[in-house]
Amino acid sequence: MKPDLNLHYILITGAGRGLGRHLAEHLAACGAIVGVADIDTATCTATVADLISKGYQAHAYVGDLADQATFQRVADEFASLGGRIDAIINNAMILHYCPVELVEDARLTAMLAIGIKAPFWSAQALLKHYDNSRGASLINMSSPVAHRGYPNTSAYSAVKGAITALTKVLGAELGPKGIRVNAVSPASVPTPGALGLNTKEVYEQRKASIPLRRLGTEADNSNAIAFLLSKEASFVNGEIFNVDGGVAGSA
Numbered sequence: 001m002k003p004d005l006n007l008h009y010i011l012i013t014g015a016g017r018g019l020g021r022h023l024a025e026h027l028a029a030c031g032a033i034v035g036v037a038d039i040d041t042a043t044c045t046a047t048v049a050d051l052i053s054k055g056y057q058a059h060a061y062v063g064d065l066a067d068q069a070t071f072q073r074v075a076d077e078f079a080s081l082g083g084r085i086d087a088i089i090n091n092a093m094i095l096h097y098c099p100v101e102l103v104e105d106a107r108l109t110a111m112l113a114i115g116i117k118a119p120f121w122s123a124q125a126l127l128k129h130y131d132n133s134r135g136a137s138l139i140n141m142s143s144p145v146a147h148r149g150y151p152n153t154s155a156y157s158a159v160k161g162a163i164t165a166l167t168k169v170l171g172a173e174l175g176p177k178g179i180r181v182n183a184v185s186p187a188s189v190p191t192p193g194a195l196g197l198n199t200k201e202v203y204e205q206r207k208a209s210i211p212l213r214r215l216g217t218e219a220d221n222s223n224a225i226a227f228l229l230s231k232e233a234s235f236v237n238g239e240i241f242n243v244d245g246g247v248a249g250s251a
């Protein structure tokens with residue numbers, strides 16, 4: 001699906017690989033000028049080189065987006081391209097599971113920072129750089145773990161629970177300013193990060209517990225986000241959009 005985005009300058013965090021990488025190409029193919037931001041220099045620059053080689057418009061921004069000053073710098077540089085930012089996708093995250101007694105301060109701090117703090121910086125960046133005559137869109141990444149107790153996912157689930165609440169608050173707070181705030185909640189997409197949590201064998205077994213009996217794909221996620229960014233979704237705000245084969249609905 002290639003919807004009319006109506007939003008052209010789109011910054012995607014964590015777009016060096018996984019869901020963000022696919023989304024960057026999908027939105028660029030829809031005509032967006034994409035900002036590919038990631039803490040990992042190699043994947044970030046390789047993604048942009050690949051998109052440019054395919055004729056798309058993409059720009060690389062390397063940095064730790066949990067850091068407020070870094071997020072502001074990236075947003076300011078991206079906004080300088082066309083004088084505005086139309087959408088930010090808060091996709092970057094550290095995917096890590098472990099029993100609660102093994103949660104370490106440094107890793108928990110890093111997960112909370114990129115998962116919860118960065119979306120605050122993104123809202124500030126959008127307020128600073130959006131065109132209020134055109135409107136803007138902010139998309140967060142939630143997960144079924146926000147609504148259901150999966151053992152050994154405490155830090156990750158705390159982030160996704162918080163982001164779900166933040167999505168609803170910011171939908172109410174920024175909606176009157178013309179900024180729609182929504183979240184996508186995908187499930188079971190075996191990205192590079194997710195394969196650090198579960199083996200391919202676990203993913204194969206998981207199909208049986210998904211009502212649609214298949215795993216999610218990067219394309220499922222990108223299509224949902226493209227819809228949320230489109231004119232057709234202009235009355236959708238504060239919504240958590242499950243793209244999970246029915247996992248959340250059957251919980």
Ligand SMILES: NC(=O)c1ccc[n+]([C@@H]2O[C@H](COP(=O)([O-])OP(=O)(O)OC[C@H]3O[C@@H](n4cnc5c(N)ncnc54)[C@H](O)[C@@H]3O)[C@@H](O)[C@H]2O)c1
Nearest residue numbers: 014018019038039064065091092093141143188189191193
């Ligand atoms: N894969 C799934 O099944 C699934 C399910 C539900 C939600 N999600 C969410 O989707 C998003 C993408 O997940 P993924 O599976 O593609 O993960 P991934 O690990 O493959 O990709 C995450 C990207 O974020 C980047 N990143 C991490 N910390 C960063 C920081 N401080 N600053 C900048 N970039 C940083 C990483 O370098 C990486 O490129 C995450 O928010 C994740 O929680 C994924």
